[in-house]
Amino acid sequence: MTTLPGRVNVLLIGSGGREHALAWKLRQSARLGDLWLGDALNPGLAMLGKPVDVPVDPRAPFQIQRFCDTHAIGLVVIGPEEPLAGGLADVLAAPNRAVFGPTADGARLESDKAWSKEFMRAASIPTAEGRAFTDPEAAKAFVRSRPEPWVIKASGLAKGKGVVVPSTIDEGIAAIDAMMTRRSVGEAGTKIVVEERLKGREVSVFALVDGKSIYVLETCRDHKRLGDGGAGPNTGGMGATCPVLGADGKRIVDGHTLSRIEREILLPTVDALRRESIDYRGVLYLGLMLTHAGPKVIEYNVRFGDPECQVLMARLKSDLLDILLATGSRRLEEVNIEWAEGDDGAAAVCVVLAGKGYPGASSQGLPIEGLDRAAALEGVRVFHAGTRRGPNGGAVTHGGRVINIVGVGASVDDARRRAYRAVEQVHFDGKTYRTDIGTDVVG
Numbered sequence: 001m002t003t004l005p006g007r008v009n010v011l012l013i014g015s016g017g018r019e020h021a022l023a024w025k026l027r028q029s030a031r032l033g034d035l036w037l038g039d040a041l042n043p044g045l046a047m048l049g050k051p052v053d054v055p056v057d058p059r060a061p062f063q064i065q066r067f068c069d070t071h072a073i074g075l076v077v078i079g080p081e082e083p084l085a086g087g088l089a090d091v092l093a094a095p096n097r098a099v100f101g102p103t104a105d106g107a108r109l110e111s112d113k114a115w116s117k118e119f120m121r122a123a124s125i126p127t128a129e130g131r132a133f134t135d136p137e138a139a140k141a142f143v144r145s146r147p148e149p150w151v152i153k154a155s156g157l158a159k160g161k162g163v164v165v166p167s168t169i170d171e172g173i174a175a176i177d178a179m180m181t182r183r184s185v186g187e188a189g190t191k192i193v194v195e196e197r198l199k200g201r202e203v204s205v206f207a208l209v210d211g212k213s214i215y216v217l218e219t220c221r222d223h224k225r226l227g228d229g230g231a232g233p234n235t236g237g238m239g240a241t242c243p244v245l246g247a248d249g250k251r252i253v254d255g256h257t258l259s260r261i262e263r264e265i266l267l268p269t270v271d272a273l274r275r276e277s278i279d280y281r282g283v284l285y286l287g288l289m290l291t292h293a294g295p296k297v298i299e300y301n302v303r304f305g306d307p308e309c310q311v312l313m314a315r316l317k318s319d320l321l322d323i324l325l326a327t328g329s330r331r332l333e334e335v336n337i338e339w340a341e342g343d344d345g346a347a348a349v350c351v352v353l354a355g356k357g358y359p360g361a362s363s364q365g366l367p368i369e370g371l372d373r374a375a376a377l378e379g380v381r382v383f384h385a386g387t388r389r390g391p392n393g394g395a396v397t398h399g400g401r402v403i404n405i406v407g408v409g410a411s412v413d414d415a416r417r418r419a420y421r422a423v424e425q426v427h428f429d430g431k432t433y434r435t436d437i438g439t440d441v442v443g
């Protein structure tokens with residue numbers, strides 16, 4: 001990869017485990033100048049950069065634009081979906097500044113599920129059959145007319161709480177009432193998508209997109225359900241694995257499946273974006289179901305998965321700054337990404353430690369112990385997600401997903417053992433986690 005001379009000052013937006021992992025990897029780049037953080041309340045992340053002292057609001061962008069100019073920011077990296085959907089990439093792009101993350105029109109792939117369903121249909125991209133509704137009675141009548149319970153999705157952004165996979169038709173009806181009538185996810189549920197339930201294995205595929213070309217990253221698995229064996233409610237993700245191996249130890253997404261995903265999903269998506277005059281630069285995350293009829297899109301996301309990003313960063317050998325900068329400045333053809341091999345990270349497993357009660361409200365302000373002990377173990381990285389600095393300087397819980405522990409190793413089993421050894425070192429009241437991350441469990 002050719003490199004530009006000089007250092008690059010970076011502004012990173014977002015404050016979860018995903019952004020801590022991105023910051024950790026960015027810091028390894030010899031070309032990194034200053035790393036500025038749009039939100040530095042997470043103390044793990046805060047240690048790696050300097051806090052921005054102006055509001056980061058795409059609706060009132062003047063101060064953050066001026067900040068970027070004054071501090072010669074050469075690259076803005078936007079981690080979460082909300083600022084992307086709000087148009088932060090639109091207002092921060094400048095001739096001498098690349099942005100990693102799509103503009104608001106591209107972010108609609110995630111922020112407007114009814115639109116993205118239509119987008120897929122128009123481009124003949126394989127996905128679940130589905131329909132959008134704004135009238136709850138019509139949605140309920142449709143659900144009742146199906147022989148099987150269909151999946152109910154809020155069309156807008158709902159912080160991972162907008163999807164219900166019901167096991168009965170009545171549960172589906174209840175979900176429609178909750179979203180559309182009782183507004184359980186606010187405005188996001190004024191429109192919903194009702195879609196057929198896909199069966200198969202779920203994988204997360206990530207492709208860098210620079211407006212014209214794509215570069216496919218390693219495939220990951222995210223374990224979405226709260227409990228072992230795939231039991232309990234959906235969450236933002238309780239753990240991730242990379243690569244994704246089946247019971248036979250072979251990759252679930254082999255070369256053949258991957259080229260099918262590229263041919264049938266990724267390339268038609270990029271073509272369709274271009275037809276819509278959307279200049280998409282960032283990462284496109286496909287939530288896929290590997291069905292009997294081939295890979296189908298469950299959803300598009302317009303950012304790295306959380307916690308998939310943590311395992312990707314743990315395995316990435318190449319310079320992240322070069323990769324993100326090339327993507328944001330339409331130079332993806334220069335990128336050649338290397339992944340760690342052998343003991344250094346041929347595999348990575350991330351275990352999420354959540355607060356008691358997650359995905360509902362969970363307690364805040366509880367002291368977290370053992371983070372340093374865990375991080376000192378061989379092949380272990382510890383990322384902060386929902387944490388804050390406590391009154392005596394140590395980290396305390398801040399609700400939701402609290403800590404992410406990543407084990408790396410020569411094999412998935414190895415990485416898994418290392419991660420769980422570190423999990424035992426970390427303590428806080430109500431620590432909740434799955435014990436089967438990195439196994440071949442479905443769900």
Ligand code: AMP
Nearest residue numbers: 128151163195196197198224287298299
């Ligand atoms: P999403 O927020 O769209 O990723 O949905 C959350 C989770 O719900 C997904 O990761 C799947 O496990 C599940 N899900 C969503 N849509 C479907 C579908 N059409 N068929 C089966 N499972 C689904």
Ligand code: GLY
Nearest residue numbers: 222237305306307
């Ligand atoms: N890990 C799922 C997500 O980031 O949406």
